[in-house]
Amino acid sequence: VPDRLSREAAVAFDEASPLRDRRELFAIPAGKVYLTGNSLGAIPKHVPARMAEVVAQEWGEALISAWNTADWTQLPWRVAARIEPMIGAAPGTVHVGDSTSVTLFKTMVAAVNLRPGRDVIVVEPTTFPTDGYIAQGIARTFGKTVRWCDPADPAASLDDDVALLSLTHVDFRSGAMFDMAAVTAAAHDAGAVMLWDLCHSTGAVPVDLAASDADFAVGCTYKYLNGGPGSPAFGYVAPRLHDSIEQPITGWWGHARPFEMRRDYEPAAGVAQMTVGTPPVLALSALEAALEVFDGLSHDDVRDASLSLTDLFIALVEARLPGVLELITPREHAHRGSQVSWRHDQAYGIVQALIGRGVVGDFREPDVARFGFAPIYVTHADVYDAVEHLVQVLAHDEHLDAAYATKDAVT
Amino acid sequence: VPDRLSREAAVAFDEASPLRDRRELFAIPAGKVYLTGNSLGAIPKHVPARMAEVVAQEWGEALISAWNTADWTQLPWRVAARIEPMIGAAPGTVHVGDSTSVTLFKTMVAAVNLRPGRDVIVVEPTTFPTDGYIAQGIARTFGKTVRWCDPADPAASLDDDVALLSLTHVDFRSGAMFDMAAVTAAAHDAGAVMLWDLCHSTGAVPVDLAASDADFAVGCTYKYLNGGPGSPAFGYVAPRLHDSIEQPITGWWGHARPFEMRRDYEPAAGVAQMTVGTPPVLALSALEAALEVFDGLSHDDVRDASLSLTDLFIALVEARLPGVLELITPREHAHRGSQVSWRHDQAYGIVQALIGRGVVGDFREPDVARFGFAPIYVTHADVYDAVEHLVQVLAHDEHLDAAYATKDAVT
Numbered sequence: 001v002p003d004r005l006s007r008e009a010a011v012a013f014d015e016a017s018p019l020r021d022r023r024e025l026f027a028i029p030a031g032k033v034y035l036t037g038n039s040l041g042a043i044p045k046h047v048p049a050r051m052a053e054v055v056a057q058e059w060g061e062a063l064i065s066a067w068n069t070a071d072w073t074q075l076p077w078r079v080a081a082r083i084e085p086m087i088g089a090a091p092g093t094v095h096v097g098d099s100t101s102v103t104l105f106k107t108m109v110a111a112v113n114l115r116p117g118r119d120v121i122v123v124e125p126t127t128f129p130t131d132g133y134i135a136q137g138i139a140r141t142f143g144k145t146v147r148w149c150d151p152a153d154p155a156a157s158l159d160d161d162v163a164l165l166s167l168t169h170v171d172f173r174s175g176a177m178f179d180m181a182a183v184t185a186a187a188h189d190a191g192a193v194m195l196w197d198l199c200h201s202t203g204a205v206p207v208d209l210a211a212s213d214a215d216f217a218v219g220c221t222y223k224y225l226n227g228g229p230g231s232p233a234f235g236y237v238a239p240r241l242h243d244s245i246e247q248p249i250t251g252w253w254g255h256a257r258p259f260e261m262r263r264d265y266e267p268a269a270g271v272a273q274m275t276v277g278t279p280p281v282l283a284l285s286a287l288e289a290a291l292e293v294f295d296g297l298s299h300d301d302v303r304d305a306s307l308s309l310t311d312l313f314i315a316l317v318e319a320r321l322p323g324v325l326e327l328i329t330p331r332e333h334a335h336r337g338s339q340v341s342w343r344h345d346q347a348y349g350i351v352q353a354l355i356g357r358g359v360v361g362d363f364r365e366p367d368v369a370r371f372g373f374a375p376i377y378v379t380h381a382d383v384y385d386a387v388e389h390l391v392q393v394l395a396h397d398e399h400l401d402a403a404y405a406t407k408d409a410v411t
Numbered sequence: 412v413p414d415r416l417s418r419e420a421a422v423a424f425d426e427a428s429p430l431r432d433r434r435e436l437f438a439i440p441a442g443k444v445y446l447t448g449n450s451l452g453a454i455p456k457h458v459p460a461r462m463a464e465v466v467a468q469e470w471g472e473a474l475i476s477a478w479n480t481a482d483w484t485q486l487p488w489r490v491a492a493r494i495e496p497m498i499g500a501a502p503g504t505v506h507v508g509d510s511t512s513v514t515l516f517k518t519m520v521a522a523v524n525l526r527p528g529r530d531v532i533v534v535e536p537t538t539f540p541t542d543g544y545i546a547q548g549i550a551r552t553f554g555k556t557v558r559w560c561d562p563a564d565p566a567a568s569l570d571d572d573v574a575l576l577s578l579t580h581v582d583f584r585s586g587a588m589f590d591m592a593a594v595t596a597a598a599h600d601a602g603a604v605m606l607w608d609l610c611h612s613t614g615a616v617p618v619d620l621a622a623s624d625a626d627f628a629v630g631c632t633y634k635y636l637n638g639g640p641g642s643p644a645f646g647y648v649a650p651r652l653h654d655s656i657e658q659p660i661t662g663w664w665g666h667a668r669p670f671e672m673r674r675d676y677e678p679a680a681g682v683a684q685m686t687v688g689t690p691p692v693l694a695l696s697a698l699e700a701a702l703e704v705f706d707g708l709s710h711d712d713v714r715d716a717s718l719s720l721t722d723l724f725i726a727l728v729e730a731r732l733p734g735v736l737e738l739i740t741p742r743e744h745a746h747r748g749s750q751v752s753w754r755h756d757q758a759y760g761i762v763q764a765l766i767g768r769g770v771v772g773d774f775r776e777p778d779v780a781r782f783g784f785a786p787i788y789v790t791h792a793d794v795y796d797a798v799e800h801l802v803q804v805l806a807h808d809e810h811l812d813a814a815y816a817t818k819d820a821v822t
Contacts, residue, residue: 027471027472042471047466055458060438064771065771099509101664102687102688105659129666130662132676133676134660229469229692230688230695251510252540255544276513282641283694360476365672
């Protein structure tokens with residue numbers, strides 16, 4: 001193994017990183033190498049104190065007046081305003097509040113409504129399942145059809161029948177990343193609306209929705225945005241569509257004048273018409289606080305760190321365990337998100353054995369070991385240590401012992 | 412004013428109440444008489460510590476493994492199992508997770524789908540606005556019609572065209588309560604499906620969905636259930652409908668085998684098919700803890716306390732301020748929820764002046780002063796003190812000074 005793959009070299013990388021002071025903002029348990037930030041982000045250290053304040057003071061003491069004194073009514077828009085610059089979204093184009101799946105539903109219906117003469121929704125069969133399930137539900141409900149595309153060439157499935165192309169920017173299993181601008185252009189050339197699922201992108205890879213001319217996007221906030229378990233999703237609507245969208249879940253929070261409590265629904269102007277119910281204040285407060293760790297970070301620095309971490313991980317595994325694991329994540333930077341996935345017959349056992357050693361990755365059916373690299377808190381030293389543990393696991397057949405343990409759950 | 416309306420009599424009532432030890436479970440700020448628990452419930456004292464544990468230990472330390480170690484996957488069902496006995500719902504009939512408005516949407520669509528040949532949804536024009544807005548969105552989306560009924564006689568609007576009768580059990584403005592069993596029977600006689608909005612009922616008035624033969628119900632958890640601001644709603648589906656419902660938001664959490672991550676959607680059995688996205692863990696954890704304050708309480712005792720509090724409030728106001736405020740809440744117990752509302756030209760100023768004195772009620776357009784009585788923490792002494800302050804406000808014209816202050820927001 002060459003010197004550039006030594007632990008000293010890894011530590012030197014970390015010390016020179018523009019993100020070097022960010023790791024300290026997180027409460028990563030001692031001795032843990034946390035490579036599952038693409039499933040549930042780690043907690044920023046200041047979040048517990050902020051949550052205690054929201055719970056005990058805002059809810060507990062201010063009670064109903066906190067809607068004004070703590071400005072809970074604007075809380076969703078404060079959160080949205082923090083997310084917008086992270087995804088190349090203009091001010092007033094992002095909304096938050098519902099789960100990823102509900103946000104996908106209302107967004108997909110709004111998208112399909114823009115192409116009334118077209119009846120096909122194109123989705124990759126390898127997308128995160130809920131994207132496909134939601135599309136299938138919409139198809140059944142509204143008499144549309146889901147067409148499964150080749151993930152290697154979604155544009156090949158476009159034709160005059162396609163209302164919507166819905167893709168996950170970074171694949172949850174392989175970590176492969178689409179060229180957002182090129183695919184969006186292909187969708188538009190075919191007359192289709194383009195929706196991007198940013199669940200495995202936002203906070204870890206550059207996203208520029210405006211430059212890509214995307215129509216809609218939906219993203220998760222509990223992965224690379226560290227909003228806490230089950231934190232609310234965000235949605236994006238291109239400003240040029242704000243006057244023509246129509247979404248079906250017309251709740252009071254999306255009303256033009258909700259507090260006048262009129263009998264008849266009238267959609268709010270702009271992206272606010274995409275919102276539905278009373279905002280989830282506790283969850284949004286955790287998210288609002290968590291997003292502060294990104295203050296002042298450059299997108300380029302985050303991307304550089306992500307590629308440096310995943311490059312090192314790939315190089316170390318292949319140098320120290322040549323031919324043992326099959327890389328399914330693209331090597332080309334342009335096609336790689338911020339995770340690295342390997343195929344191995346005992347992938348499940350490998351992941352379990354690593355967890356037993358404090359290196360937390362996860363397993364995906366049927367034979368994938370998946371490792372996420374949240375550039376804001378994962379270090380090159382973590383990468384080195386993870387591979388060292390992996391070498392030990394395989395050297396001592398620990399993955400065979402672990403193979404029958406209970407399976408872990410969740411995304 | 413007779414002796415039975417003295418403060419001593421009020422204190423004696425509290426000391427004899429079977430709920431007398433419950434008030435101490437809540438952190439009501441000193442000097443505050445909190446009569447807005449029908450908008451945002453007060454915080455149980457143990458919730459902050461529980462939230463701190465969930466945030467710092469479950470999320471912060473256990474991280475992704477908390478889905479197993481803290482059993483987050485079952486958290487929604489633990490919450491549902493606590494709500495079921497409070498509303499006369501059999502085990503396995505309640506789901507939680509989305510906002511009230513989203514839960515209304517998926518429930519109303521599921522209800523309308525049960526009557527494919529019928530195109531009318533009947534709603535009261537005085538319902539909480541989101542119920543009507545959601546119905547209007549469904550009508551527009553699915554080619555249905557909203558028919559506004561007379562709140563005094565909803566059954567008069569039923570005919571062969573009606574797919575769904577959707578009513579709020581307790582009116583958010585007046586506090587009037589429907590006879591759930593009788594109205595449900597009328598809906599069924601007309602061949603319609605019956606949906607009850609329990610937002611202003613659950614936790615304060617007796618609800619027996621099974622005995623009433625209701626088809627669906629939706630309820631809020633941040634009012635009388637004290638789940639915290641924006642906490643997730645619950646939904647109910649009668650067990651006899653579990654095999655025939657079809658709801659449109661088919662997210663991965665409602666899949667029969669979500670963690671197998673198959674391509675095609677297959678609804679879970681039972682009420683689980685109504686769920687959609689990854690559960691909001693922080694919000695559900697607060698709610699789960701908050702529900703503990705109801706442990707061991709008798710429904711009859713809660714109802715007795717509620718009626719005793721509202722009876723006393725009405726009697727005191729009418730004895731001490733005869734002819735000044737117009738009662739719009741029904742006097743008859745059978746038609747009264749757990750709130751009392753008064754009409755007055757300066758209702759807004761009265762509410763503001765009372766808030767300035769620590770008595771928190773709220774104002775509803777155009778001229779209603781609304782006071783909620785959460786029987787689990789509001790005392791008869793509170794009621795006496797609130798009326799004393801009201802007398803002082805009116806005696807000193809404080810309501811005229813306050814009339815131009817900023818309006819309060821929210822539900």
